[in-house]
Amino acid sequence: MNKTLQLTIIISLLVLLLVVAMMSGLIQSDRWRVTQLEVAAEYKRITPEQLRLMVAKTPERSFFRLNAEQVKSNIESMPWVRYAHVVKQWPDTLRITLKEHQAVAIWNDNELLNQSGQVFKVDAVSQLKALPKLFGNDEDSKATLESFNRFNQLLQPVGFEISQARVNERGAWELILRNGLQVILGSEKHEARILRLAETWEELLAASDRLPELVDLRYSNGYVVRWRENNELTEQLLSFAHNEMG
Incomplete structure (x- = not known):
């Protein structure tokens, strides 16, 4: 009797014992x-x-x-x-x-994102006030979180992390930093535009005795800055050019 036949008989007996x-x-x-x-x-x-x-x-x-x-x-x-x-x-x-789940951001005001960019729901999301807020399409949640993390890295010279980020269906981004600064990125060249802001941040602060309220980076070689002065909003184009927006 070969080993295969022996094994078959043993298995059959075990099955029979289980049925019995x-x-x-x-x-x-x-x-x-x-x-x-x-x-x-x-x-x-x-x-x-x-x-x-x-x-x-x-x-x-x-x-x-x-x-x-x-x-x-x-x-x-x-x-x-x-x-x-x-x-x-x-x-x-x-x-x-x-x-x-490890929650890393509030997603569209009433859900959460975990560390892998997965969307999940819990009760009392509003109690997690320390988390940044992200707004975008559910199907793009992973890519949105990856971009958000990258933008935070690039903004380190500015000294403030992102508290809120919004990306629309065209891929246009708007950020709000923890110091209240609003940053308009537009729909292209996001990293290059953020680098431009980071590299000229000291120059920007030196241009006024007030902190900027909004920076519009949708220009090829410069950006528009808006800050509050005498309770009125004023705008200034810094610094290099005012090429057509993208």
Whole structure:
């Protein structure tokens, strides 16, 4: 008898024993119960009690009948859960690996973005006031976050991070920095325009004894600055040229 045939016979016998056990009532809900719960998670937004309650939504406790995929689905329905991995470990343990969303921005006023640019919903978004606000299309959320992070890096010489960013369907960006400065980028050459502002920031501050209120960077070689003076808005073209806007 070759090894393949032996293995086939062994597997067939095991299957037969399992069927017999099920028919004889050996595998029942009150036998081989799952009594241990092991969780690998860093709790920040959810609590162990909330997790236990979500697991309890699946009433079946038999090791053989407990549906691990249903438990996984229940856990992933929690607002702050990014993903969960649920497996049964013989003879009585349910093991859960859990990863929470890390919110990095408020998205369109009523949702959040995680570190990968995924949109997710939670209650009381308005309480997360320290997060920057981003506005854009859901299908472009990942690219929007990547651009936002890049713009923040380029603006480091200015000394203020972005508190709000908005991009419309044409790809035109407008930023508001944490010092209140509004920056109009337009729909092209975003990084080059931000670099122009960063590289001439000291020159801009030296042009007036007041901080600028708005900078329009949609020019080839210069930009328009607006600041408040004597309670009236005034504009000045800095510095090099006033070519056609793009």
